[in-house]
Amino acid sequence: MKFVSSLFVLLSWMQLLSTQDTEIPKYGDLIILVDSSDSMGLKTFNQLKSYISRIIAEMQIGVDHYRIGLIQYNEDIHVGFSLSEFKTKSPMMNYIKNRFLFQGRSLMTGNALQKVHEIILADKHGRDKSKYPQVLLVITSGSSNDEINPSISTLKQDGIRIITVGVKEASLDEMQAMATSPQLAFKIANLKDLNAKDMVTTIQEVVEKTYYVEGTQTPVKANTPVMSELLKLTSSFDVTQWTNTRSDDP
Known part of the structure; x- marks a missing residue:
């Protein structure tokens, strides 16, 4: 009977799935959260600016396509631009080049995650999450000086999908705890290994995979x-x- 029960659960789940809208999202809302603390350092931060610009260059941006927000963090968060601020790539790239500046100070990832969640909830121009999933790309360089787990739980409960990239002394344990799955935590030993096209592919896969x-x-x-x-x-x-x-x- 154990086999019968297991089969019944499996078939029931699959039949339920078949009644749902199976249209796969093509685009989403992407927030890039970048560590700007002392552990990151000015040189690495500037290299990451170039990486982020290359990611944006590879994506389809627009009202009915991807929206992108950019935030840096240390002890607090500093919003570069919101999801609804720029509708094309050019002003995003110009902002990153000229106004996205290194901050320094200590690293408090938990606080940053909590405030990013508040910003997402406060988005007056929010879109249907079933059609435009929310994705958070966290780029970090070290272990957080505050607790991260409560903020992570809140984000995941709200269906926000998280990808993490770690450089320098980033904690793989923290990265995997943040990421939607351990396979979405990428520890990078050499910044030359950062490939924007690969990350865009990962973002697209995360957007499309809606059934768990x-x-x-x-x-x-x-x-x-x-x-x-x-x-x-x-x-x-x-x-x-x-x-x-x-x-x-x-």
Whole structure:
């Protein structure tokens, strides 16, 4: 009967999935949160400015495409530009080049995550999250001087998908705790290994993967060939009748 129960749960979940809107989002709202503390340092910060500009250059920006917000943090956060401020790449790139300046001071990631969450909730121009998922890209250089777990839990409970990039002395444990899944935590030994195209691909994959198996961090695309065939099978499968015929099983 354990097998029957397990199969019943699996088939029920898949049938429920088949009744939901399976349209996969193409774009989202991306907030880039960049460590600007003493542990990052001016030289590395300036290298990351170039990396961020290359990411933006590779993305489709617009009202019906990606929106991007940029924030730097140390003991507090400093908003560069909000999600709704710039609608094209050019002003974003100009801001990063001329006005996105290194700050220094200590590193408090927990405080930054909490305030970023407040900014997201306060967005008066917010879009439908089912069509435009919210993604947070955190770039950090060391261990936080404050507690991060409460802020992480709040962000994840609100469905915000998190990618982390760590440079210098970044804590892999903290990065993996922040990320939606450990596979979305990238510790970089050499800044030359930072590839903007790869990150844009990762962001796109995170936006598109909207279905998660309960109790795991494993995303399941509803429109993959395998899932489509399984959904066809379960849509015509009478689970109740099958379990009744198996009621005599030990």
